[in-house]
Amino acid sequence: MKSIQVNNIGKSYHQIPALKDISFGVEKGELFGLIGPDGAGKTTLLRILTTLLIADKGTATIEGSDVVKDYKTIRRIVGYMPGRFSLYQDLSVEENLKFFAAIFGATIEENYHLIKNIYSQIEPFKTRKAGKLSGGMKQKLALSCVMIHKPAVLFLDEPTTGVDAVSRTEFWEMLRDLKNSGITILVSTPYMDEARLCDRVALMQNGKIMNIDKPQRIIENFSRRLCAIKTKNMYRLLKDLQGFQKTNTVYPFGEFLHYTAKENDIDMKEIIKYLEQKDHEGIEMREITANIEDCFMELMNKN
Amino acid sequence: MENVPVIHVENMTKKFGDFTANDKLTFEVFKGEIFGFLGANGAGKTTAMKILCGLSSPTSGTIRVAGYDAYTQTEMIKKHIGYMSQKFSLYEDLTIVENINFYAGIYGLKKTEIKEKTQNLLTKLQLWDEKDKLIKSLPLGWKQKLAFSVAVFHEPGIVFLDEPTSGVDPITRRQFWEMIYEAAYHGITVFVTTHYMDEAEYCDRVSIMVDGRIEAMDTPSELKKKYQAETMNDVFTKLARKQNN
Numbered sequence: 001m002k003s004i005q006v007n008n009i010g011k012s013y014h015q016i017p018a019l020k021d022i023s024f025g026v027e028k029g030e031l032f033g034l035i036g037p038d039g040a041g042k043t044t045l046l047r048i049l050t051t052l053l054i055a056d057k058g059t060a061t062i063e064g065s066d067v068v069k070d071y072k073t074i075r076r077i078v079g080y081m082p083g084r085f086s087l088y089q090d091l092s093v094e095e096n097l098k099f100f101a102a103i104f105g106a107t108i109e110e111n112y113h114l115i116k117n118i119y120s121q122i123e124p125f126k127t128r129k130a131g132k133l134s135g136g137m138k139q140k141l142a143l144s145c146v147m148i149h150k151p152a153v154l155f156l157d158e159p160t161t162g163v164d165a166v167s168r169t170e171f172w173e174m175l176r177d178l179k180n181s182g183i184t185i186l187v188s189t190p191y192m193d194e195a196r197l198c199d200r201v202a203l204m205q206n207g208k209i210m211n212i213d214k215p216q217r218i219i220e221n222f223s224r225r226l227c228a229i230k231t232k233n234m235y236r237l238l239k240d241l242q243g244f245q246k247t248n249t250v251y252p253f254g255e256f257l258h259y260t261a262k263e264n265d266i267d268m269k270e271i272i273k274y275l276e277q278k279d280h281e282g283i284e285m286r287e288i289t290a291n292i293e294d295c296f297m298e299l300m301n302k303n
Numbered sequence: 304m305e306n307v308p309v310i311h312v313e314n315m316t317k318k319f320g321d322f323t324a325n326d327k328l329t330f331e332v333f334k335g336e337i338f339g340f341l342g343a344n345g346a347g348k349t350t351a352m353k354i355l356c357g358l359s360s361p362t363s364g365t366i367r368v369a370g371y372d373a374y375t376q377t378e379m380i381k382k383h384i385g386y387m388s389q390k391f392s393l394y395e396d397l398t399i400v401e402n403i404n405f406y407a408g409i410y411g412l413k414k415t416e417i418k419e420k421t422q423n424l425l426t427k428l429q430l431w432d433e434k435d436k437l438i439k440s441l442p443l444g445w446k447q448k449l450a451f452s453v454a455v456f457h458e459p460g461i462v463f464l465d466e467p468t469s470g471v472d473p474i475t476r477r478q479f480w481e482m483i484y485e486a487a488y489h490g491i492t493v494f495v496t497t498h499y500m501d502e503a504e505y506c507d508r509v510s511i512m513v514d515g516r517i518e519a520m521d522t523p524s525e526l527k528k529k530y531q532a533e534t535m536n537d538v539f540t541k542l543a544r545k546q547n548n
Binding site (some may be wrong): 036037038134161162164190191205234251252255297300301 | 342343344345442443444466469470471472473474475477480481484485487488498499500501504505523524534535536539540543544
């Protein structure tokens with residue numbers, strides 16, 4: 001039995017489709033990522049799977065229970081961290097944790113081992129009101145509260161959005177630890193680079209899953225030759241490459257531009273010659289392996 | 304990029320009671336420069352931005368933005384800058400054209416000027432067919448591109464962008480940066496915050512705030528050299544990790 005099974009789920013808001021025929025399964029103990037920008041349908045999907053919203057079409061089960069018929073069972077065995085900070089700002093750190101344990105009929109003592117690594121970091125501030133915590137500490141408290149009833153499946157909606165790069169790294173380390181304790185995790189994110197931290201990912205755009213696989217396999221299946229190019233004047237380089245007749249795509253990626261050619265026909269010498277004619281200085285060019293974001297953009301262009 | 308400072312900040316300090324949100328910040332930003340303003344959550348970026356936009360007054364220090372004083376000439380500062388963020392950009396219940404008219408009107412542009420510039424903008428963004436649609440019906444990517452165009456519609460000397468690409472799809476994110484490059488190329492100074500570390504690489508210079516202070520400031524390549532890091536993400540992690548623990 002899959003921990004999460006989704007079959008042909010569809011959902012529209014006022015005739016505007018938010019999810020179109022979504023199907024996938026998540027194994028027990030898997031860390032599964034929904035990767036996509038705003039408007040991809042990630043939140044709608046998470047709300048359907050946590051029984052907070054009913055789909056127009058299709059079915060889904062969590063640990064074998066149906067999301068419509070067995071919603072009461074599901075609510076007891078899942079943890080859900082919505083996108084917006086959802087704790088009680090006027091309760092202290094400890095009061096929040098006690099509250100969440102109590103409504104699920106659990107105690108902090110019996111499940112403390114599950115959250116020890118995370119909660120011990122904020123325990124020194126346990127009398128502080130949740131609203132007065134820093135962003136990183138709020139996240140740690142939210143994750144503790146959502147884990148304290150020992151859920152079998154954890155749903156996290158964009159836990160790292162708007163969070164700085166360091167806190168994001170720490171958060172993913174915490175998710176790894178939880179996964180290693182056997183819990184199934186479904187997490188959504190708009191940051192493409194976080195895909196590599198998942199066991200498998202679904203790349204989503206406009207209510208559809210464009211691809212679903214292990215991150216490494218998605219990268220291996222990138223169908224084109226890809227080059228990184230850099231010169232002294234990057235804006236002019238971008239414009240010049242956009243004007244080059246053999247260019248298929250050219251996008252800024254950090255300090256380089258990533259370039260693919262029509263017909264997959266990359267002749268490095270020819271490009272360098274062209275750039276030299278355009279008076280570019282400090283030309284660097286090399287062939288590279290794609291990353292998840294390259295793959296995501298290739299899929300967007302195909303769809 | 305020219306060697307003319309359009310933002311001049313010397314020992315800028317902002318205190319809230321006992322708490323020092325900005326501790327003696329000193330930097331200059333030049334005409335046509337793309338300046339990345341980075342820092343961990345809570346490092347003091349928003350506080351500093353508010354002062355530079357004339358929305359909050361500093362506790363001490365010398366601050367001039369677009370040639371105006373941040374204590375006594377905040378209204379002049381507001382007239383000469385543009386601003387957009389992910390959270391607030393355009394009015395959802397107004398159409399594209401209504402939003403343009405509204406903002407242009409606020410900045411005191413003349414009717415004939417607004418009309419002509421609106422036509423140019425609609426052509427450039429290929430939005431003629433959508434011009435009478437409500438903002439709320441547009442995809443996020445279009446909204447953000449339009450919001451940026453509206454923020455620079457009155458041709459300000461400086462535009463402040465607060466996480467402008469949060470949640471935007473990867474292709475649109477890059478089109479957005481192309482618009483930033485273009486604005487800078489035409490002499491507009493761009494002051495931008497982001498959590499996407501690859502975007503930090505697109506900036507001419509980057510400053511990184513930690514605990515209310517500017518911990519590092521340089522071009523991305525110099526910063527990577529100095530901190531022996533492969534990417535700006537590594538630089539950021541090395542600097543900000545201290546604070547988080």
